[in-house]
Amino acid sequence: MEDRTILSVENLSKAFGKFYAIKDVTLQVPKGEITALIGPNGAGKTTFYNVVTGKYKPTTGRIVFEGREITGLPPHKTARLGLGRSFQITNIFLENTVEENILAALVAYHGRGLSLFRGLNAYRDLKEEAHEILEMLGLADRAREVAKNLAYGDKRLVEIGIAMAGHPKLIMLDEPTAGMTPEETDRMVAMIQGLFQETGITFFLTEHDMKVVFSIAHRILVLHQGSLLAQGSPEEIRNNPRVREAYLGGSLDA
């Protein structure tokens, strides 16, 4: 039996004190698609992300990834199972080169350490793999650049490269285009679409820019005050009166 769902959450809640940032959310993320989670500021998107990837433990509910319950597992364990993530705030080693950043992530993934015992061949394999990842991201010519010297958009691409190095089955991006210029945004969107087509990895992203959401997502989930307000195709979401009401101000028409 082939299961088309890669991630499923049931009755998920997360409370901070008495305040519920996530309230009884049940949803499924289909495999091999790009799903966008949208919602106004403070809707609970990043919290959802943090609970699913294991940074926070849920207050109630269950999380199942690839048929296996992962509720409460810490981030390094969910990552090991194939749940890749990138953060709303960049998370790269700024003093190291682009290539070293990817290599460090590959070493962590393959668990080899850089021991001499393993020899140079293992290291050469990793370098090759790092190069393939940088090629996919269009960063091959920046490999030797110290990360802090990169433009903001390129730094965020390195972050995605770090996530890719963990061989994810599902990659969760929190606002991949936040703070970007229109040109950087276009490039990021093209990159996500290219990676999706090339690798078939399932993508899950949060995003405020409706133009990006409607151009990239196969399926949209709408979070509002911690609850799931709607889910459906971009067309269904665009025409949903409850969603339109939650987005007073008309950003859906962007």
Ligand SMILES: Nc1ncnc2c1ncn2[C@@H]1O[C@H](COP(=O)(O)OP(=O)(O)OP(=O)(O)O)[C@@H](O)[C@H]1O
């Ligand atoms: N660690 C925390 N402790 C207490 N409250 C928190 C914590 N993290 C988030 N919250 C609260 O939970 C609510 C949801 O926040 P969250 O960051 O998940 O929203 P968001 O949808 O990601 O917003 P944005 O679009 O601005 O990124 C907010 O009211 C926020 O203040």
Ligand SMILES: [Mg+2]
């Ligand atoms: Mg957020």
